[in-house]
Amino acid sequence: MACSDCITHQIASSELVNRLLSKPGDFPIAGSLELTLRCNARCRHCYIMFPGATTGEMSTDQVKAILDKLAEQGVLFLLVTGGEIFARCDFKELYLYAKRLGFLLTLFTNGTLIDEEMADFLAEWPPRRIEITIYGHTEETYEKVTCLPGSFKRFRRGVELLLERKLPLALKTMAMKSNIHEFEQIQAWAEGLGVPFRFDSMVNPQLDGGTAVLKERITPEQYLSLEGTSEGTRRHYQKLLDMAQSRPRSPKAFTCGAGIKTFHVDPRGKLHPCMMWRATPYDLKTGTIKGWIEHLEALREQTTIPEDSPCRTCVHHIACNNCAATSALENNGVAGKPVDYYCKINYTREKLLNLHRFEVNSPSTTEAKQTTVAPALETAR
Ligand code: SF4
Numbered sequence: 001m002a003c004s005d006c007i008t009h010q011i012a013s014s015e016l017v018n019r020l021l022s023k024p025g026d027f028p029i030a031g032s033l034e035l036t037l038r039c040n041a042r043c044r045h046c047y048i049m050f051p052g053a054t055t056g057e058m059s060t061d062q063v064k065a066i067l068d069k070l071a072e073q074g075v076l077f078l079l080v081t082g083g084e085i086f087a088r089c090d091f092k093e094l095y096l097y098a099k100r101l102g103f104l105l106t107l108f109t110n111g112t113l114i115d116e117e118m119a120d121f122l123a124e125w126p127p128r129r130i131e132i133t134i135y136g137h138t139e140e141t142y143e144k145v146t147c148l149p150g151s152f153k154r155f156r157r158g159v160e161l162l163l164e165r166k167l168p169l170a171l172k173t174m175a176m177k178s179n180i181h182e183f184e185q186i187q188a189w190a191e192g193l194g195v196p197f198r199f200d201s202m203v204n205p206q207l208d209g210g211t212a213v214l215k216e217r218i219t220p221e222q223y224l225s226l227e228g229t230s231e232g233t234r235r236h237y238q239k240l241l242d243m244a245q246s247r248p249r250s251p252k253a254f255t256c257g258a259g260i261k262t263f264h265v266d267p268r269g270k271l272h273p274c275m276m277w278r279a280t281p282y283d284l285k286t287g288t289i290k291g292w293i294e295h296l297e298a299l300r301e302q303t304t305i306p307e308d309s310p311c312r313t314c315v316h317h318i319a320c321n322n323c324a325a326t327s328a329l330e331n332n333g334v335a336g337k338p339v340d341y342y343c344k345i346n347y348t349r350e351k352l353l354n355l356h357r358f359e360v361n362s363p364s365t366t367e368a369k370q371t372t373v374a375p376a377l378e379t380a381r
């Protein structure tokens with residue numbers, strides 16, 4: 001569950017929601033709660049399957065106390081994720097508790113533990129959205145990814161049960177080496193069911209820094225082929241390139257809404273600015289929201305991009321997905337350093353879409369001409 005799983009992707013980008021989204025100093029109205037890191041599957045790309053990940057899970061009462069704190073702060077949109085959420089035997093109790101507190105709930109699941117009883121329960125108490133990940137179009141590919149015999153049929157049955165009950169289902173896939181050959185079939189199947197479909201194509205390292213999962217990353221060329229080369233895509237990236245050239249980059253590593261527009265609570269009750277940044281946990285079981293805001297301000301202020309990092313002056317910094325969290329995960333905890341994979345994607349895209357530098361007339365154009373090229377990019381040029 002990577003960045004594209006961030007709660008901001010799950011909420012409508014209407015004017016109302018944009019207005020509701022928090023400003024610095026507030027607590028966000030949208031965030032995610034990871035109920036457990038336990039899961040019945042063992043996916044090849046999973047970023048939370050590492051030794052010791054499942055220890056220290058909160059009790060039912062502790063989760064309820066966290067939900068109370070979030071409700072008191074006016075949190076409205078809550079993404080409930082895992083691990084596998086239905087692996088918690090108190091799921092129904094916690095879900096109903098959260099519903100009664102008035103949260104608008106989105107559920108992320110692999111769908112394999114949804115039986116008639118769970119589907120009936122959800123039909124009685126529908127979430128705002130329930131999202132299931134598709135790991136393959138055939139049994140062979142799906143179970144090659146999940147390493148769980150029998151999971152393909154159970155996932156398909158889970159989807160069927162939710163559709164029969166007209167629940168607000170959405171489907172997504174994680175494109176990786178083991179299933180990329182079935183991407184088009186996955187997409188056609190999901191769209192044929194008439195439900196919203198999206199995909200993620202970025203496999204991230206494990207949260208303990210483990211990189212074994214990166215062998216599932218598709219190539220930069222495959223990544224860009226999924227992104228497409230339409231005129232709309234070209235215009236989008238040209239705009240980002242123009243903006244990046246005309247605005248000097250802030251030396252702060254956090255330029256996103258982590259902790260300001262979103263938050264993430266893990267199964268131990270630790271609060272983080274986002275799902276992928278776990279380096280500076282704040283204990284929400286014993287702490288206060290005021291304490292968290294101070295903690296966050298210090299984190300955002302003090303985490304800077306190293307002076308010698310090419311990311312500081314890179315022309316692709318706005319388009320690049322290498323955020324503070326992902327760069328730290330791939331650079332022994334140092335935020336703001338480049339990652340070869342992202343560099344290759346950005347520079348290959350520039351060539352592929354025939355993007356032009358300095359299309360805008362900006363006072364900072366001269367400065368922007370001094371942009372540095374990451375050494376890692378030489379291979380991509
Ligand atoms: S279903 Fe999700 S949480 Fe479970 S192993 Fe797969 S990726 Fe990880």
Ligand code: SF4
Pocket residue numbers: 310311314315316317320321322337338339342343344346347374
């Ligand atoms: S393309 Fe490379 S150097 Fe540029 S911002 Fe992304 S990771 Fe940093």
